[in-house]
Amino acid sequence: MEKKLIKLSDRSILEVKGNESEKFLQGIITCNVEKIKNKSSYGSILTPQGKLLYDFMISRKANKFFIDISKSNIDNFIKLLNMYKLRSNLTLTKRDDLSVFVDIDNNNVDMENIDPRLATIGLRKILDSNYEHCSNDEILYEKKLIKLGIAEVGDEIKPGEIFPIEANLDYLNGIDFQKGCFIGQEVSSRMYRKGKAKKRIVGFTSNDSFTNNDELVINDRTIGTVIKKIESYGIALIKIDKLVNPERETITITSKDKKKKIDINMPSFFPI
Numbered sequence: 275m276e277k278k279l280i281k282l283s284d285r286s287i288l289e290v291k292g293n294e295s296e297k298f299l300q301g302i303i304t305c306n307v308e309k310i311k312n313k314s315s316y317g318s319i320l321t322p323q324g325k326l327l328y329d330f331m332i333s334r335k336a337n338k339f340f341i342d343i344s345k346s347n348i349d350n351f352i353k354l355l356n357m358y359k360l361r362s363n364l365t366l367t368k369r370d371d372l373s374v375f376v377d378i379d380n381n382n383v384d385m386e387n388i389d390p391r392l393a394t395i396g397l398r399k400i401l402d403s404n405y406e407h408c409s410n411d412e413i414l415y416e417k418k419l420i421k422l423g424i425a426e427v428g429d430e431i432k433p434g435e436i437f438p439i440e441a442n443l444d445y446l447n448g449i450d451f452q453k454g455c456f457i458g459q460e461v462s463s464r465m466y467r468k469g470k471a472k473k474r475i476v477g478f479t480s481n482d483s484f485t486n487n488d489e490l491v492i493n494d495r496t497i498g499t500v501i502k503k504i505e506s507y508g509i510a511l512i513k514i515d516k517l518v519n520p521e522r523e524t525i526t527i528t529s530k531d532k533k534k535k536i537d538i539n540m541p542s543f544f545p546i
Contacts (some may be wrong), residue, residue: 372403
């Protein structure tokens, strides 16, 4: 029996087509478009000041590129690309006939469709939107990302709020620092060369209740904010250089009288 894939209703597909599409994308996004062959890549587009605007998966077929991006961001993303493309010979088409499907239980058998960020996330495919052998258990996918300590631009990270390195794109194959110029490249490269970001998105576990944007405090000093929490797992943007024992730290919320305990879980993809 064929296994059902999970359909991601919060993702949309943008087709970029034309003779100059590769050259155009190569000059503005963070991943190396020239290296995209059989497998998809993870990338982003930044502000000129180096802040993370939109992140996405990108794949290609011949001279067509397919960008898998948050549905809430696609219209603004298209406007931004239209602003940059000037007279480039390419077209931008929103493909409502295509959707994103995932298999979170893949055992690395289908390497061509493996999630480019982290193999343990599972498979990711672009299929016809009417593909019937699927489920709508998107919460399972969300839980897996949170357990792994991964956030995406959309409902979790707002466009233009943080730097890509703070969102761990350097650890998740989202930036190619060897490819040459892209928008915001100078700031990103400078942060990368310094070696250690002061803030990072990390995972945490807690039996206490939290809401998005709750402040995390140690000894009356704010060290971060909650991004999202599902059941006992969450992700937060933390000043990791302020943690005394980053593998296990007790943190309290300033807006609450009751102390709430969090166990910090440094993502497995962080370098040792």
